[in-house]
Amino acid sequence: MFKILNQVKFSNSKFLIRQRLQSILVSEYKYEFQNYQQEPEIKQIFEKYQYTINDDNNSHKIQLYRDFNNYEVIIEFQATAPEPSEQEQIEEKEDLDPDELHYDSKQDNVTKKRQLEEAENKIDVPKYSVDFQVYILSKQGEAISFECNSMNQTLNISRMQPIYDFNSFRNQSRVTKLLYDYSGPEVNLLEDRLRLSIYEYLSTYDINNELISAIEALSMDKEQRLYMDFLKKLENFISI
Numbered sequence: 001m002f003k004i005l006n007q008v009k010f011s012n013s014k015f016l017i018r019q020r021l022q023s024i025l026v027s028e029y030k031y032e033f034q035n036y037q038q039e040p041e042i043k044q045i046f047e048k049y050q051y052t053i054n055d056d057n058n059s060h061k062i063q064l065y066r067d068f069n070n071y072e073v074i075i076e077f078q079a080t081a082p083e084p085s086e087q088e089q090i091e092e093k094e095d096l097d098p099d100e101l102h103y104d105s106k107q108d109n110v111t112k113k114r115q116l117e118e119a120e121n122k123i124d125v126p127k128y129s130v131d132f133q134v135y136i137l138s139k140q141g142e143a144i145s146f147e148c149n150s151m152n153q154t155l156n157i158s159r160m161q162p163i164y165d166f167n168s169f170r171n172q173s174r175v176t177k178l179l180y181d182y183s184g185p186e187v188n189l190l191e192d193r194l195r196l197s198i199y200e201y202l203s204t205y206d207i208n209n210e211l212i213s214a215i216e217a218l219s220m221d222k223e224q225r226l227y228m229d230f231l232k233k234l235e236n237f238i239s240i
Helices: 002-035 040-048 086-094 105-120 166-171 174-180 192-203 209-238
Strands: 052-055 061-068 071-078 129-138 143-151 154-163
Touching (some): 040 209, 052 209, 061 209, 071 209, 143 209
Antiparallel strands (some): 129 143, 143 154
């Protein structure tokens, strides 16, 4: 008898937990969906620079293509979430239970006060950072690869590498590339004239701050769309 009652209680508890999770997922999806809107400037910038966007809904990756005189420019990146601002991190810390953190409350109050004073004295800008790859591809199948990173619309080139068979290079795994290909030195450690010339060369293909701002925006927009899709799929599964 007790065994049957325990089974009933467990079944009811399981149902309530699932129901609560489903309710939260529905609410979260509704909120995200109602507040989502892709900035029209994103596509306008890519159209300005004549890029074709390959954005597959079933993939976290995005590719941009453009013909540039006798070359093809290919830019690849993936969905990226913005890093939380320092103020958001402070607010998150304030929401935590002091008993769970095991610190001295007096010392923590001093730390909080100092952090809040620092936040008030400066403009708190979220950090938008995206890793992306730029390929300058010739008609003969040779290319130069630029391993890049952006931080709030500022370009940083990590490495550049000549590629003599682009199709073969693209089919190699990352491990194979690391084992057999020389990816070159870090660009920012090169002699100043050479380093600046590399940045100038890439800028001749219109890899500039405006384009980078669109890449950052599209990368975060992709992350938002994937998150909404994640919520919907999870809710659909839980509701079965």
